Amino acid sequence: MSEHDELGARLAGALHDEADRLRPDPALQTILARTQQRRRSAPAGSRRWWPVLAGAVSAAALVVVALVVFGLPHGSRPPETASPTSRSVTTVYFINPGGRLVPAPVTIRDTGNPVPDAVRALLTAKPVDPDYVNPWLCAGMQYDASTATTRTTVVTVNFQRPSRFVPGVGCGIDQPLVLQQLAFTVASAAPGATAVRLRGLDLYPHLPRTPVSLQPEDLAPIILESPTQGQRVSSPVRVTGTSDTFEANVAWRVLQDGKVIRSAATMGGSYGQPKAFGFRVRLAPGSYTVEVYEQSPRNGKVINLDSKDFTVE
Amino acid sequence: MTATYPAPARVSVREGRGGARTVDANEAVSQLYAAHYARLVRLGWLLLHDQGAAEELVQDCFVAMHGRWGRLRDPDKAVAYLRSAVVNRSRSALRRRAVAARHQPDPVRTAPSAEDSVLRREDSGRVLAALDGLSQRQREVLVLRYYLDLSEADIADALSISRGAVKSHSSRGLAALRTSWEAGDE
Numbered sequence: 001m002s003e004h005d006e007l008g009a010r011l012a013g014a015l016h017d018e019a020d021r022l023r024p025d026p027a028l029q030t031i032l033a034r035t036q037q038r039r040r041s042a043p044a045g046s047r048r049w050w051p052v053l054a055g056a057v058s059a060a061a062l063v064v065v066a067l068v069v070f071g072l073p074h075g076s077r078p079p080e081t082a083s084p085t086s087r088s089v090t091t092v093y094f095i096n097p098g099g100r101l102v103p104a105p106v107t108i109r110d111t112g113n114p115v116p117d118a119v120r121a122l123l124t125a126k127p128v129d130p131d132y133v134n135p136w137l138c139a140g141m142q143y144d145a146s147t148a149t150t151r152t153t154v155v156t157v158n159f160q161r162p163s164r165f166v167p168g169v170g171c172g173i174d175q176p177l178v179l180q181q182l183a184f185t186v187a188s189a190a191p192g193a194t195a196v197r198l199r200g201l202d203l204y205p206h207l208p209r210t211p212v213s214l215q216p217e218d219l220a221p222i223i224l225e226s227p228t229q230g231q232r233v234s235s236p237v238r239v240t241g242t243s244d245t246f247e248a249n250v251a252w253r254v255l256q257d258g259k260v261i262r263s264a265a266t267m268g269g270s271y272g273q274p275k276a277f278g279f280r281v282r283l284a285p286g287s288y289t290v291e292v293y294e295q296s297p298r299n300g301k302v303i304n305l306d307s308k309d310f311t312v313e
Numbered sequence: 314m315t316a317t318y319p320a321p322a323r324v325s326v327r328e329g330r331g332g333a334r335t336v337d338a339n340e341a342v343s344q345l346y347a348a349h350y351a352r353l354v355r356l357g358w359l360l361l362h363d364q365g366a367a368e369e370l371v372q373d374c375f376v377a378m379h380g381r382w383g384r385l386r387d388p389d390k391a392v393a394y395l396r397s398a399v400v401n402r403s404r405s406a407l408r409r410r411a412v413a414a415r416h417q418p419d420p421v422r423t424a425p426s427a428e429d430s431v432l433r434r435e436d437s438g439r440v441l442a443a444l445d446g447l448s449q450r451q452r453e454v455l456v457l458r459y460y461l462d463l464s465e466a467d468i469a470d471a472l473s474i475s476r477g478a479v480k481s482h483s484s485r486g487l488a489a490l491r492t493s494w495e496a497g498d499e
Contacts, residue, residue, distance in 0.1 A: 007487050012459040014440035019355035028346045035379040
């Protein structure tokens, strides 16, 4: 490595170390609202079509209208086609101890209507992984499963007769993260969705009138996908997941009765560029815990840990 | 039991130029926001050292990009535009800050805060301190090169300077950093 390369590597590491700790506040709705304000104040000649919409709807509603008008990657969901008694697996996002979102499979009664099924699962699913929480269980929500619609990139979810959802009560999770949990769960059932509009949901503080956009910053940097919590597997055990960490480093260790019996490192994605990671480990029959984590580039501490208990048969 | 996890948050902007589906300005802003907003704020922060100002500045750039979407019509061009706009607006903000500081001298501001002092004790904090000692252009070139990992051509495009100037600023900036680090390591 030349002297310049070495200097460059040190500089790159330091810049990422410092800057990537920054977590900007969500701002998409602010930006879109400002673009609408800008249009309103634009000269008349540059907004010939604007009067058609201007007096009718708010800036937030315009966002939805514009998305409906300009793109149709997928239309409204078809009516129920599956047997009401059939079962399938949907993805529900839970909240980990670090206050980040993590997806997990949940078995549901399949009505053939993916978005309502996913929302119903969110409102009722207790996470299998004891490290995760589901604040929606604290809310006692009721949900009309027949009225979710998907248009372009915005999914509208209608709640019916909800009880008031007060953040800080029960699970004690802040409202923005709870809404992101719902948005990601809905988006997992509606590929291409980037925002979720909520109707009939009584929240305190009040629900934003604009669609809730997905915030990638709220996802856990390390998501361990396999094995799942409590799974029975055979050796060699294939451990897989998705990560975006400093310099793509992902450390792992396998524990038995609290003692580390294997440990190594692998590569996933670097900050902002999530990629799959995976490794195999040979283990004798027994019960184990696998922990996957990042070592802080600042002080070497374990951060962003995800873990799963499993049994080798 | 396995499930296929979606990647809904990792919204990607289409790479292809030819045949790419036309997207409207709102959709373009949404996609570019998901893919690049945080990184651009971090770029702004590296140049300004002020998160609030960096966020506001990047939001301004997105609003401006929305207004120009009719001419850009291409996510790649839009990203280049945003990068360039962030650097240019950061430079303007620093200039305004420097003028304001000249007219309102505030000796307290020149002393580092307790939090700042802790940060600067760290090695990476020292790097940022050393970067502060470089010229504006050198700092911009090095941040674009080593944080955004841009090529010389892309840096030249973002800063509206020649590739030779990029090389020169980069080389001199690194040399100044080396001197500063060696002094600090002693």
